[in-house]
Amino acid sequence: MSDAGYTRRLSPSTRAALGVFARYGTIIGLLVMILVFSFLSPHAFPTYNNFINVLSQASLAMIIAGGLTMAVIVGELDLSVGYAASLHGVLVTGLIVANHLPIPVAVLIELALGALIGVVNGVIVTKLKVNSVIATLGVGTVLVGLSFAYSAGVPIVSGVPESFLQLALGRWLFGIPNPIIFMALVFGGLWLLVERTAIGQEIQAVGGNPAAARLAGINVDRIKILGFVLSGMCAALTGTLLAARLGSGTTNAADSYLLTAFAAVFLGSATLRDGEFHILGTLIGTLIIVLGFNGLNIFGAPTFSQFVFQGAILIVAVGLASLGRSLAES
Amino acid sequence: MNPVPTSMAVPPAVPFVAASAISKSYGGAQALRDAALCVLPGEVHGLVGANGAGKSTLIRILAGLTQPDTGEIAIEGRPAAIASPHEASGLGMSFIHQELAFVPDMTVLENIMLGLPKKKTRLGLVDWAAIQRDVAPIIERVGITAPLDAAAKSLSTAENWLISIARALVWKARLIVMDEPTASLSAGECRKLFSIVRGLSASGVAVLYVSHRLDEILDLCSRVTVLRDGRSVAVLDGPDLTRRRLVQAIVGGAVEHLSKARDAAPGEVILSVRGLRRLPRVAQASFDLRRGEVLGLGGLVGAGRSELARLLYGADRPDAGGMKIEGRPFAPRTPAGAVRAGLGLVPEERRTEGLLLGKSIAFNLSLGNLTPLLASPVLPFISPRKRARLAQATIHDLSIKARSPEQPVGRLSGGNQQKVVIGRWLRSKPKILILDEPTRGVDIGARGEIHRLIRELAGQGMAVLVISSEPDELPDLCDRVLVMAEGRIVRELAGADLTRSAIIEASYAATEERVPA
Numbered sequence: 001m002s003d004a005g006y007t008r009r010l011s012p013s014t015r016a017a018l019g020v021f022a023r024y025g026t027i028i029g030l031l032v033m034i035l036v037f038s039f040l041s042p043h044a045f046p047t048y049n050n051f052i053n054v055l056s057q058a059s060l061a062m063i064i065a066g067g068l069t070m071a072v073i074v075g076e077l078d079l080s081v082g083y084a085a086s087l088h089g090v091l092v093t094g095l096i097v098a099n100h101l102p103i104p105v106a107v108l109i110e111l112a113l114g115a116l117i118g119v120v121n122g123v124i125v126t127k128l129k130v131n132s133v134i135a136t137l138g139v140g141t142v143l144v145g146l147s148f149a150y151s152a153g154v155p156i157v158s159g160v161p162e163s164f165l166q167l168a169l170g171r172w173l174f175g176i177p178n179p180i181i182f183m184a185l186v187f188g189g190l191w192l193l194v195e196r197t198a199i200g201q202e203i204q205a206v207g208g209n210p211a212a213a214r215l216a217g218i219n220v221d222r223i224k225i226l227g228f229v230l231s232g233m234c235a236a237l238t239g240t241l242l243a244a245r246l247g248s249g250t251t252n253a254a255d256s257y258l259l260t261a262f263a264a265v266f267l268g269s270a271t272l273r274d275g276e277f278h279i280l281g282t283l284i285g286t287l288i289i290v291l292g293f294n295g296l297n298i299f300g301a302p303t304f305s306q307f308v309f310q311g312a313i314l315i316v317a318v319g320l321a322s323l324g325r326s327l328a329e330s
Numbered sequence: 331m332n333p334v335p336t337s338m339a340v341p342p343a344v345p346f347v348a349a350s351a352i353s354k355s356y357g358g359a360q361a362l363r364d365a366a367l368c369v370l371p372g373e374v375h376g377l378v379g380a381n382g383a384g385k386s387t388l389i390r391i392l393a394g395l396t397q398p399d400t401g402e403i404a405i406e407g408r409p410a411a412i413a414s415p416h417e418a419s420g421l422g423m424s425f426i427h428q429e430l431a432f433v434p435d436m437t438v439l440e441n442i443m444l445g446l447p448k449k450k451t452r453l454g455l456v457d458w459a460a461i462q463r464d465v466a467p468i469i470e471r472v473g474i475t476a477p478l479d480a481a482a483k484s485l486s487t488a489e490n491w492l493i494s495i496a497r498a499l500v501w502k503a504r505l506i507v508m509d510e511p512t513a514s515l516s517a518g519e520c521r522k523l524f525s526i527v528r529g530l531s532a533s534g535v536a537v538l539y540v541s542h543r544l545d546e547i548l549d550l551c552s553r554v555t556v557l558r559d560g561r562s563v564a565v566l567d568g569p570d571l572t573r574r575r576l577v578q579a580i581v582g583g584a585v586e587h588l589s590k591a592r593d594a595a596p597g598e599v600i601l602s603v604r605g606l607r608r609l610p611r612v613a614q615a616s617f618d619l620r621r622g623e624v625l626g627l628g629g630l631v632g633a634g635r636s637e638l639a640r641l642l643y644g645a646d647r648p649d650a651g652g653m654k655i656e657g658r659p660f661a662p663r664t665p666a667g668a669v670r671a672g673l674g675l676v677p678e679e680r681r682t683e684g685l686l687l688g689k690s691i692a693f694n695l696s697l698g699n700l701t702p703l704l705a706s707p708v709l710p711f712i713s714p715r716k717r718a719r720l721a722q723a724t725i726h727d728l729s730i731k732a733r734s735p736e737q738p739v740g741r742l743s744g745g746n747q748q749k750v751v752i753g754r755w756l757r758s759k760p761k762i763l764i765l766d767e768p769t770r771g772v773d774i775g776a777r778g779e780i781h782r783l784i785r786e787l788a789g790q791g792m793a794v795l796v797i798s799s800e801p802d803e804l805p806d807l808c809d810r811v812l813v814m815a816e817g818r819i820v821r822e823l824a825g826a827d828l829t830r831s832a833i834i835e836a837s838y839a840a841t842e843e844r845v846p847a
Contacts, residue, residue: 202700204693217665217670310728
């Protein structure tokens with residue numbers, strides 16, 4: 001018997017108000033944040049350049065969060081994404097600088113490798129039946145090791161061609177920074193996949209009730225592996241773009257994206273739907289986090305406050321999501 | 331001293347629970363309207379009604395899980411507002427729900443004492459020895475034979491029911507509410523439960539007994555409240571308490587009988603099963619299933635029927651034996667493989683294995699069969715409009731009671747949920763459809779509709795295998811029935827031999843043969 005907690009004793013009007021808060025709270029929060037920052041810093045914050053700048057900065061976190069969303073939709077966690085992105089950054093620079101591979105080839109190799117890491121994660125979780133937290137933490141740690149083995153921990157900085165940097169710094173379309181374009185393509189593609197394709201229906205079904213999905217004739221293991229593969233490929237793209245932006249392949253460079261991506265995904269699950277993970281939610285979730293960071297930066301808030309902000313917002317996000325779920329069930 | 335006139339000797343009993351004019355709506359749906367319920371101390375009171383009639387809502391209100399919009403509840407004559415399950419138990423009520431609440435890894439004794447105040451030693455530690463002494467008479471009374479330190483998960487469903495009853499008695503409950511207690515019990519276990527219920531009543535504990543099985547209601551209850559469309563339409567007792575009156579009150583009109591007229595003679599063999607085995611539950615199974623036939627699989631709970639179905643469906647793999655579909659070898663390794671080969675399954679546990687409760691009716695109907703929803707044959711995209719239209723058509727065809735195809739399936743009643751699971755297979759038209767307990771926990775009206783639907787599918791040439799623990803169900807529905815006992819198919823019944831009593835007899839016959847004289 002599902003116990004909806006204290007929510008079941010509320011009056012209908014309070015319940016309706018809470019329902020609105022649980023579903024739209026994140027969006028309201030985003031708008032309030034924009035308004036407050038605009039009011040406090042009318043010259044630095046609400047400008048086209050700042051927004052484009054923030055969005056461009058945010059795009060890398062968004063791409064990794066979009067991929068992570070695919071893993072959590074199929075009901076698993078992927079803790080390897082940050083470490084994987086770091087490894088990809090090191091490898092892609094190495095392939096270009098040391099092996100003199102053409103940039104597109106190097107990028108494609110990274111994407112394929114990202115998919116392979118996803119397959120490994122997926123097979124460990126579905127076939128060996130290892131809990132996904134443990135499996136992906138283990139794989140992620142192995143990836144850290146591989147990254148050190150490849151670069152000996154020394155950043156690859158010299159000989160990085162300008163054309164590679166253009167991948168992240170260029171503005172190839174309508175003067176919009178490339179990361180934003182990549183991010184938009186990833187999110188558009190993932191949204192279409194989940195919401196509008198047959199495979200997307202199966203992805204949602206597997207996340208919602210694996211037993212029912214299996215008995216309805218869906219190959220649950222394959223769908224879960226697909227979730228990890230998409231997560232792995234997005235991590236590869238983020239790692240590659242980060243290396244291009246930094247102009248170097250550095251171990252640990254992308255590790256911190258893990259926490260940002262998790263906070264974004266859970267904030268997203270509290271957005272518009274009742275505690276259900278979805279792509280559009282993740283998009284809004286990441287916006288909240290990066291705009292929050294940006295605002296704190298503009299006001300010169302000390303570094304510690306950013307950690308407090310990120311930790312607190314993760315808890316608020318999960319709280320909102322479970323509030324939404326319990327309202328939906330009661 | 332004047333003798334007291336006999337008519338005065340029995341004072342008008344103060345009801346233990348008297349609920350009146352209870353109304354409750356969820357969103358737009360009116361679950362209860364002016365419903366009333368009165369349970370006297372020490373009586374076994376039946377609560378019956380079609381699915382969606384409001385039984386669960388009424389129980390949830392008594393349990394403090396939800397609050398009525400209007401209405402009054404009095405416990406032993408005193409007005410009571412039951413704001414939480416905690417207060418409900420404080421008032422002397424104990425609830426045993428369909429899905430039993432116990433902690434699998436804790437022991438029998440720990441489960442009995444779960445959430446109850448426990449005796450402490452002087453050091454403030456739980457004094458299990460003293461508790462065990464106190465609880466011993468109750469354990470004796472409900473007939474728990476398992477050792478008290480056994481893990482609850484090692485016990486059968488029936489034994490876990492006994493644990494719940496013992497917990498209620500330790501708590502000195504004055505009213506125990508039992509929701510579909512026999513849904514997952516075998517015949518022998520049911521008999522044991524009935525004698526416990528009678529014993530409770532004799533010792534002054536009232537029982538509110540909720541069940542779809544009218545035989546049990548007639549057997550056990552002294553008074554019965556019938557709910558229909560959220561209203562309490564009848565309270566029957568004494569000579570009025572008959573099966574006919576009950577059914578009339580539940581249905582609220584004439585009861586339609588399923589015509590057993592067969593649309594077509596069964597066709598050629600489509601599935602043939604030879605020597606299928608997976609120990610310990612399936613010892614040996616061989617049979618043929620024909621196109622256009624409804625084949626029943628009867629027997630006691632635990633006879634191996636669901637396990638056999640799992641083999642057919644690729645959920646498990648057999649140790650020995652083989653299957654053929656249309657003459658070609660068929661050895662599914664996963665349910666997905668079985669679906670590709672032309673099977674469909676309506677699983678036993680529709681809420682956990684059949685449906686995504688949070689998703690819409692349209693989503694659940696299209697699960698596993700998405701090709702018809704594609705917007706175009708070349709692109710992989712589905713059309714939400716097509717999905718809504720197809721769902722609407724199925725909702726109409728199966729007369730599923732729902733406001734819209736986008737309504738979450740978790741909000742529907744049991745019968746309507748079952749129709750959604752069956753509806754999923756209507757469009758993909760599998761060659762073989764397996765239904766495991768298709769009408770469990772489903773009301774009489776919806777049961778008739780589901781039976782009609784099954785006959786219709788067979789009429790269209792589908793081969794249907796129906797598993798049912800209710801001996802009443804199979805003779806009405808099936809052309810032929812196989813009875814399983816202890817993992818073997820022990821009898822095949824058809825035509826005039828296919829009767830309720832023949833099925834029951836065959837189910838028990840094998841068991842008795844094994845017992846040495």
